[in-house]
Amino acid sequence: MSEPDVIKPEMMKSYIWLQTADGSIQQVEQEVAIFCPFICHEIHAGMGSSKTYPISLPARVNPVTLSLILDYCRFHQVPGRSNKERKSFDEKFIRMDTNRLCELTSAADSLQLKPLVDLTSRALARMIEGKTPEEIRETFHIPDDLTEEEKLEPLKNITDDPRIRLLNRLYARKRKELKEKEKLKNVEVEAEHVDDRSVDELLSFINGENGDSKEVKTAKNKKKNRRRKEQQKNAPPVCANSNTSSSPSNGTKESNGVSSVSRDDRVKGHCLPNISELLKLQDSEDDRFALDDDFDDCDIGDGIDPEIKEQIDREVEDFARRLNSDWPERVQELLSLGQERRPSLYSINGNGCSTKRSNASGLEKHEK
Amino acid sequence: MDTNLVSREDYITDLPESIIETILTKLPLRDAVRTSVLSSKWRYTWTTLTELRFDDDCCISDAHHRALPETGLVKFVNQFLLLHNGPITRFTLSSEYLERCPYVDQWLLFLSRKDVQELSFGLAETEWFKAPSCLFSCKKLIALELVRCELDPPLHFKGFPNLKRLNLQQISIAPDAVETLISSCTLLESLTLSYFEGAKLTVRAPNLTYLMLEGYFKDICLENTPMLVVVSIAMYMAEAYQSSSCNFDKVLGGVPSIQRLTGHSYFAKYMSIGNTLGKIQPTYRQLKIIDLYQVSFDDMTEIMVILRLILSAPNLQTIQIEGSSWSTDPLDLDFWDKECPRDATFAQLKVVKLTQISGLPHEMRFIEFLLGNSPALEVMDVTKNVYETDEDEDMFMEILAFERASDDVEFMFAEDQV
Numbered sequence: 001m002s003e004p005d006v007i008k009p010e011m012m013k014s015y016i017w018l019q020t021a022d023g024s025i026q027q028v029e030q031e032v033a034i035f036c037p038f039i040c041h042e043i044h045a046g047m048g049s050s051k052t053y054p055i056s057l058p059a060r061v062n063p064v065t066l067s068l069i070l071d072y073c074r075f076h077q078v079p080g081r082s083n084k085e086r087k088s089f090d091e092k093f094i095r096m097d098t099n100r101l102c103e104l105t106s107a108a109d110s111l112q113l114k115p116l117v118d119l120t121s122r123a124l125a126r127m128i129e130g131k132t133p134e135e136i137r138e139t140f141h142i143p144d145d146l147t148e149e150e151k152l153e154p155l156k157n158i159t160d161d162p163r164i165r166l167l168n169r170l171y172a173r174k175r176k177e178l179k180e181k182e183k184l185k186n187v188e189v190e191a192e193h194v195d196d197r198s199v200d201e202l203l204s205f206i207n208g209e210n211g212d213s214k215e216v217k218t219a220k221n222k223k224k225n226r227r228r229k230e231q232q233k234n235a236p237p238v239c240a241n242s243n244t245s246s247s248p249s250n251g252t253k254e255s256n257g258v259s260s261v262s263r264d265d266r267v268k269g270h271c272l273p274n275i276s277e278l279l280k281l282q283d284s285e286d287d288r289f290a291l292d293d294d295f296d297d298c299d300i301g302d303g304i305d306p307e308i309k310e311q312i313d314r315e316v317e318d319f320a321r322r323l324n325s326d327w328p329e330r331v332q333e334l335l336s337l338g339q340e341r342r343p344s345l346y347s348i349n350g351n352g353c354s355t356k357r358s359n360a361s362g363l364e365k366h367e368k
Numbered sequence: 369m370d371t372n373l374v375s376r377e378d379y380i381t382d383l384p385e386s387i388i389e390t391i392l393t394k395l396p397l398r399d400a401v402r403t404s405v406l407s408s409k410w411r412y413t414w415t416t417l418t419e420l421r422f423d424d425d426c427c428i429s430d431a432h433h434r435a436l437p438e439t440g441l442v443k444f445v446n447q448f449l450l451l452h453n454g455p456i457t458r459f460t461l462s463s464e465y466l467e468r469c470p471y472v473d474q475w476l477l478f479l480s481r482k483d484v485q486e487l488s489f490g491l492a493e494t495e496w497f498k499a500p501s502c503l504f505s506c507k508k509l510i511a512l513e514l515v516r517c518e519l520d521p522p523l524h525f526k527g528f529p530n531l532k533r534l535n536l537q538q539i540s541i542a543p544d545a546v547e548t549l550i551s552s553c554t555l556l557e558s559l560t561l562s563y564f565e566g567a568k569l570t571v572r573a574p575n576l577t578y579l580m581l582e583g584y585f586k587d588i589c590l591e592n593t594p595m596l597v598v599v600s601i602a603m604y605m606a607e608a609y610q611s612s613s614c615n616f617d618k619v620l621g622g623v624p625s626i627q628r629l630t631g632h633s634y635f636a637k638y639m640s641i642g643n644t645l646g647k648i649q650p651t652y653r654q655l656k657i658i659d660l661y662q663v664s665f666d667d668m669t670e671i672m673v674i675l676r677l678i679l680s681a682p683n684l685q686t687i688q689i690e691g692s693s694w695s696t697d698p699l700d701l702d703f704w705d706k707e708c709p710r711d712a713t714f715a716q717l718k719v720v721k722l723t724q725i726s727g728l729p730h731e732m733r734f735i736e737f738l739l740g741n742s743p744a745l746e747v748m749d750v751t752k753n754v755y756e757t758d759e760d761e762d763m764f765m766e767i768l769a770f771e772r773a774s775d776d777v778e779f780m781f782a783e784d785q786v
Contacts (some may be wrong), residue, residue, distance in 0.1 A: 102379040109387055121387060124380065125394035133405045141377040142407045 015053035020063050025054050028070055035073035037112040043246045058110035065107040071118055098139055382408050393419050397426055406600040415451055419458040442471050449478060457488040465481040468497040476502050481507040490515035514539060521545055529553025538563040589618040596623045602632035614642035624650055630659040641670035655681035668703060675707060686719045693728050706735045717742040721749040725761035736770045743773040749780040
């Protein structure tokens, strides 16, 4: 290796010189190194045959990853190996900590070593599949930099998982809570409205018989939504309802974009006895909040059918049961947070319908 | 730790986009979408995925869930496609529950505008999906796979100009339409038709290298397939079909580059029909593997087919035959002396594997012929059908006693309880 730019043919093994970004230079058997397309090209371009003209490797390759890559190449460039052997080697090879694995992926990519990129990507994918976001962030040290708002913003409900829908609803309520907190620190948040989609639907169906009011209501809802949810890019089927209540009162009915009306709607329901108290509370809040002027006459008719109420109750129970059986802790937290503020058992949303709200203990009740 | 590789501590987010996409592509679509809550940089990473695979796992089918499973999938796909941003190169939809619905047609329309290159559709078994005409305007298609479809190419359809792989399974299509479809896709390299119910099929595909046909065919003709390398045919014939021309020529007359031939069911029978019209029989210099099933050694004509095949393949390496013979009649045994050239040599033949052999006279002659003329033979693997009444091992003893041209033959004998 004393003559530059000449590879002595009589040598048993040719060596290639590689230089990493930190400046260190090392010597590698040519047959191993040319397994990397990048190095192969450089050799064809005349580089790497001597110490003075080493092949400069891309910045993403540091000495540690280079050594790993060369191990990989050294094994796989031998033609006689069986598939089983190769697979077994691969499985052992990728056992390293996550950080190193990511570095390795990056380095292999810059050297255009596709089989290794595939192998490492698959390993990384396995670390992501089936895990919760927290677990994934933990594994990869991903900073949790979505704002509370963004996180609470419904995930476009891609998966249509009823749990995610509920989560979205709860998040939406939470977000609403946060907003209110900001706006009015002095005002005690009292009665909250129940986000009651299935009931909304029922009511709009009922109201549909008075063709008018339904349309009016929907249009107003849309206005509200647009203003409120400027961050959301689509009109998701599960929209962030501005009602804040954490009771799992919603059944499994699909709602088709009819969002429940915000809390400042005047309540006109006459269904249950203790409503009047809430009404007063809400009315007073309305004055303060007055977010949406045009929503006045939400005249929704005569209240709820006892049958429907029963159905609602059933749905609530059913949902709560499911909720509690496999719900992540976080949501439990959320629920218990929200529960603390419930003054009364019943709450009413703007549409004037009521749902039985459960508090923390109520949840357990439902369970049983 | 090199700070130029990671930003703060985050290992993965700053990897090159192509790697992130590779990783996301290796995840089920649900998990890929869920990465949007990881951090602000991950929010929309999944929306640029170019390879999409939708199946019944995409949405949790909940026992309590009032909606039907397929509704969930429809919603998922709709929402996903609305949020998706960028080209889509590969799209797979595979569902056992989803029946045809207007949305499926719309998705195809959407995809046809996205220059999709690989498309695979397989819906529920209940109703076959009638492919809308926008399917035929996916000009960039390289690979197309359809299951349980009705295909009705429009009159102005001139083929998929870039199509290389076509896989049609349980397709309902007019016979000449399928022939036209095949011949108009001039770049076609791989063709698979399964569960096909057609009458005659003539394949004209100048670039075709891989062919697999399976179904009820009355007639198969490989008219213009000079590049074919692998041929696999499973023919279910209702009754014997008398052909005026030679089926062997029709199927194998124009495939000089063939390397692997597989024939199931009635294939050998079909090939045996018709007489060669005295044309010069091609030599299959590349033919290395012959794999035939349900060959009846009772039928002289079928044996002739096999003989013709192996005698015109000087570089044959592997023969695998599953027998289906019954007759213990030792008639026509002199056929072997007549038809088998004594100087035949299978110079490259290394492996012979025979299954469902009953030790019948013709089978034994065939084994004897092979053993005696294969100087490079390494493995002779014979599996015998054993009926309850059978006890003797004569067959194997007899085989061992045959004259062998190769000294290194390893005999593998096994018995299959029938």
